[in-house]
Amino acid sequence: MKFKTTVTPLLAIATLSVLMFSMASKAAEINVDIDGVWGISEQGTDKEGANCDRWASGWGGSPGAISDTDPGIQNTLKNDTNQYRYGAQDVNYDPPPCLNFSDQSGFTFEGVKGISLPTDGSPFLLGEFVHYNTTTNGVDSPENVGLTFTFSGDAEASFQYDVTLVETINDEVPCKFMDAPNNPPCGEKVAISSQPLPTSSIAIAGSQYTLEMLGFTNCDETSIPNHILYTREMAIDSACVYARLAVIQE
Numbered sequence: 001m002k003f004k005t006t007v008t009p010l011l012a013i014a015t016l017s018v019l020m021f022s023m024a025s026k027a028a029e030i031n032v033d034i035d036g037v038w039g040i041s042e043q044g045t046d047k048e049g050a051n052c053d054r055w056a057s058g059w060g061g062s063p064g065a066i067s068d069t070d071p072g073i074q075n076t077l078k079n080d081t082n083q084y085r086y087g088a089q090d091v092n093y094d095p096p097p098c099l100n101f102s103d104q105s106g107f108t109f110e111g112v113k114g115i116s117l118p119t120d121g122s123p124f125l126l127g128e129f130v131h132y133n134t135t136t137n138g139v140d141s142p143e144n145v146g147l148t149f150t151f152s153g154d155a156e157a158s159f160q161y162d163v164t165l166v167e168t169i170n171d172e173v174p175c176k177f178m179d180a181p182n183n184p185p186c187g188e189k190v191a192i193s194s195q196p197l198p199t200s201s202i203a204i205a206g207s208q209y210t211l212e213m214l215g216f217t218n219c220d221e222t223s224i225p226n227h228i229l230y231t232r233e234m235a236i237d238s239a240c241v242y243a244r245l246a247v248i249q250e
Contacts, residue, residue, distance in 0.1 A: 032153040036109030038084035039146030050086035050142040052098035061102025157202035180230035209245040
């Protein structure tokens with residue numbers, strides 16, 4: 001015996017509504033890959049770069065591509081790990097002889113891939129930041145360097161921020177930053193700006209959003225992101241970088 005299934009108009013409308021809502025929700029999901037590219041550093045009032053600036057594409061002390069002059073080397077591979085390094089063997093020479101890349105101080109950023117962008121203001125992960133902190137002369141170090149986050153995939157956008165470094169005297173008493181890991185020598189302070197420079201936006205579902213930086217946090221523990229990261233001297237410190245989308249009121 002065969003049973004005939006009958007769908008009432010009300011049930012059909014409800015089923016169609018759920019299906020349409022599900023399709024709309026799926027269509028509204030925006031997935032992107034995030035890349036982070038370092039710019040040219042500034043140092044002092046003359047805005048010159050640090051000694052022996054270098055840029056690289058790839059991870060660690062032996063990346064796949066290194067350039068002493070061209071930050072564009074970071075675009076050798078898309079959505080890869082990018083580095084900015086600096087530091088000379090002896091700053092009393094002109095020009096100063098550069099340290100080997102693996103011995104230099106500097107920053108690394110590796111962006112996340114295939115992340116869904118929440119438009120409700122929820123925090124989301126941009127990627128991992130690393131500070132290589134080796135022994136450098138104060139004049140070696142940059143005051144700040146630009147870091148541009150590029151979104152590619154379902155939406156395209158770029159947001160540039162300043163990463164600022166404050167070097168300390170290793171054996172200063174007391175240490176300059178009491179919240180830094182000073183055991184000894186004295187630790188350094190890294191900070192990232194809260195808003196992109198210049199102001200940029202990303203279009204999602206007919207609305208414009210800006211990227212509000214939340215900052216650094218421990219990748220292994222639940223903690224509130226902070227725009228300041230204190231790092232150890234003669235060490236490698238890493239942190240996860242979080243941000244959120246904020247709608248632009250017209």
